[in-house]
Amino acid sequence: MSPEFIIASIVTIIGLTTPILLAGLGELVTEKSGVLNLGVEGMMLMGAICGFAATAFTFNPWLGVIGAAAGGALSSMLFAILVLQLNSNQVATGLALSIFGTGLSSLIGQSFTGRIVPQFGSIFPDVLAKDPIWKLLFGYSPLVYFALIMVPLTAWFLKSTRAGLILRAVGENDHSAHSIGYSVTGVRYAAIAFGGAMAGIGGAYFSMVITPMWAERMTAGRGWIALALVVFAGWRTGRLLAGAYFFGFLMWLELFAKANGFGNTMPFLQAIPSQFWAAMPYIMTVVALTLISSRGNVGASAPACLGKPFLPST
Amino acid sequence: MTTLNRRSLMKAVGAAATLSLVGTTAHAADKVKIGFIFLGPIGDYGWTWAHNKGREAxxxxxxxxxxxxxVENVLEDASAIPVIRDLAQQGCKLIFTTSYGFMDQTLTVAAEFPDVKFEHxxxxxxxxxxxxxNSKxxxxxxxxxxxxxxxxxxxTLGYLGSYKVPEVVLGVNAFALAAQKQNPAATVKLVLIDSWFDPPKEAAATETLINLGCDIVTTHTDSPGPLQILEQKGLYGFGQGADMSAFAPTAHLTAIxxxxxPYYVARxxxxxxxTWTSADTWDGMKEGTVVIAPYNPAIPADVVALADEIKAGYxxxxxxxxxxxxxxxxxxEKVKAGxxxxxxxxxxxxxxxxxxxSAS
Structure with a gap:
């Protein structure tokens, strides 16, 4: 395997990973505040179409990203009003948001089908961005760097800032947080909006970066992978990053094996049926979850108030 | 209103046979309903898009x-059965199920509705x-x-396919055999992604094929995603199901x-x-169901001539x-000389x- 091939493969893996990393990071913050939003798939699709539409109208991909974040956040607000104001069941409402987002994005997207926008690719000069070696560092869309910066930023926010501490307190014990004067509902609105915006940007990665076009249901289930990723990561940002890249690697491995990538150099690996590679992400999820839970509550601690409605006693 | 009538009838009569009889009489003056089961969204700009054009015809x-x-986005599993059945219950007299994966489900529902015609x-x-x-x-x-x-x-050519079904196997084989007639050493790397429509996976699979040395990738999945990847890399590919040149003006050599x-209107x-009777129709270029889209000017004249020769032969x-x-x-040796x-x-x-x- 040449270094060029390894670098090109890393670029592919990063492309597979970035959208689920973005959406997973948003959902992690939402869940840390004690809200389970299963509507990631719908919010990603809303982000994908809003980002595409904003780019198509303004010819400015940066405004497209803002449009995607707004589309995701706005659709998450529907969910927020229902679960925070009306105390509806979070699981059912989240599923409804997924279905709603899929349908609404298809409706909005009807007039954009068959159109293309310029790809939101690397902003570095082609000498670096298209060089077979240097593209390892410079060959990505700004959204890739954004996702990578957001990981430590989110970790720092949750761990080391006062606002992050409040958010975690709301997620762990909403009544205590309420009793010392914090607005549980307000914090959760903000966390849901952040989750929606990140899912929207993740969705825009599909419609603006990988394949700069709009197609109905183009996220093809990545929202559900992002949701699984948060559990897989045990609600920890560092592990989310590792998990996202691990999933991305396994998705790439399936395609690599199917394309006879092991070929004659590694015939023992090529002899494994491709269905095995296709099943790998799921097998590894089961293995990881088993390992985590066998270590007791140390590794995976879901926020104590996750999924429960907040009903102040007075 | 129709549903209400039917429900009250069902209560009164309580027999399905009588129900369908009454139903037919009640609808005699109405238009005949024809239903379509689509695999993907009609906006896929490929397979389903083309079938929907046929419906519009x-x-x-x-x-x-x-x-x-x-009905769009119907899964190729047991969940297709109630969807097909629903179309029959809505009064469709002819139902087109437009993908290979609906085969047994169509037969199952057809046995329940002997008066309804099905086309798989x-x-x-x-x-x-x-x-x-079918189309050749x-x-x-x-x-x-x-x-x-x-x-x-x-x-080294790339072939991005969906599943190992006869339609795809025939496509791979025809593509490989034709390429080897021009270049006896040509090989075709095949990736089957287990989906007809998954733009991100189609894109990643195309990238993987390119990374493994393919400089032309043809697609047998339904989105224009792979062509956009080829456009970004400055390589060539082909459209599937419809002319996809709008998505990749430079990379799009031509399309099937x-x-x-014409077939849908005739049926x-x-x-x-x-006069409808059960039949097996397998048309192709001769009957005009398979058409080659306009050629990209990047194809040299001698290659165009070779391609036209095959077309004319068919x-x-x-x-x-x-x-x-x-x-x-x-x-x-599977087929003997001649x-x-x-x-x-x-x-x-x-x-x-x-x-x-291909993978094992």
Missing amino acids: IDAALGDKVETIY CTGFKRADNVSTY FHEGRAVLGTIAGKMSKSG EDIWG AQALVDG VAGTYDIFTGPIFDQDGV EVMGLEQLATIDWFVKGVE
């Missing part, structure tokens, strides 16, 4: 006599009220393979266009006339890519030709 030609309805696309199981129809896409693939074999510098309209007309009925000798991946594979063999084919590299 029925509306245009027979809009005063028939009414068409459709690309399958091989029929009944008195179930026809099959592999004729188009032979044209694409000819162009790819001639234009590829590396001799599926033209279903709808036969239903209206009461239209005249003098050419067949599946003429022996044909060897399988292990080098076993023999031509029969339709029955083609419809159930499950082996790849020599030079196709």
Whole structure:
């Protein structure tokens, strides 16, 4: 395997990973505040179409990203009003948001089908961005760097800032947080909006970066992978990053094996049926979850108030 | 209103046979309903988009006599059964199920509704009220393979497919055989992604094929995503199901266009006339159901001539890519020199030709 091939493969893996990393990071913050939003798939699709539409109208991909974040956040607000104001069941409402987002994005997207926008690719000069070696560092869309910066930023926010501490307190014990004067509902609105915006940007990665076009249901289930990723990561940002890249690697491995990538150099690996590679992400999820839970509550601690409605006693 | 009538009738009569009788009488003055089951979204700009064009052709030609309805995004598993059944219960007299993966589900529902006619696309199981129809896409693939074999510098071609079903296997084989006629050393790397429509996975699979040395990638999945990747990399590919040049003006060499309209209109007309019978139709370039989209100016004139020769051969009925000798991946001779594979063999084919590299 040449270094060029390894670098090109890393670029592919990063492309597979970035959208689920973005959406997973948003959902992690939402869940840390004690809200389970299963509507990631719908919010990603809303982000994908809003980002595409904003780019198509303004010819400015940066405004497209803002449009995607707004589309995701706005659709998450529907969910927020229902679960925070009306105390509806979070699981059912989240599923409804997924279905709603899929349908609404298809409706909005009807007039954009068959159109293309310029790809939101690397902003570095082609000498670096298209060089077979240097593209390892410079060959990505700004959204890739954004996702990578957001990981430590989110970790720092949750761990080391006062606002992050409040958010975690709301997620762990909403009544205590309420009793010392914090607005549980307000914090959760903000966390849901952040989750929606990140899912929207993740969705825009599909419609603006990988394949700069709009197609109905183009996220093809990545929202559900992002949701699984948060559990897989045990609600920890560092592990989310590792998990996202691990999933991305396994998705790439399936395609690599199917394309006879092991070929004659590694015939023992090529002899494994491709269905095995296709099943790998799921097998590894089961293995990881088993390992985590066998270590007791140390590794995976879901926020104590996750999924429960907040009903102040007075 | 219809539903209400039917419900109250069901309570009163309580017998399904009588119900359908009354139902027919009540609808005698109405238009005949024709239903479509679609695999993907009609906006996929590929397979389903082309089928929907065919449905619109029925509306245009027979809009005063028939009414068409459709369901998009139907999964190719047992969940298709209630969707097909629902169309029959809504009063559809003719139902087109437009993907191979709906085969057994169509037969199941057809047995429950002997008065409803069914048309299953690309399958091989029929009944008195179930026809099959197909298009010889592999004729188009032979044209694409000819162009790819001639234009590829590396001799390594990529083929992005969905599932190992006869339609895809035929496409891969026709493409590989045609490419090898131009470049005997040509190999085809095959990736089957287990989906007809998954733009991110199609894109990643295309990138992987390119990384492994393919300089031309053809797609047998339904989105224009792979072509956009090829456009970004400055490589070439082909459209599937429809002309996709709008998505990749430079990379799009040509495309196989599926033209279903004439067949759909003919079958709808036969239903209206009461002359519909179960049949197995397998049209191709000769009948105009498979059409090659305009060529990209980047294709050299001699390659265009070669491609046109194959096209003309198919239209005249003098050419067949599946003429022996044909060897399988292990080098076993499957078709003897001079023999031509029969339709029955083609419809159930499950082996790849020599030079196709695929996972086990």
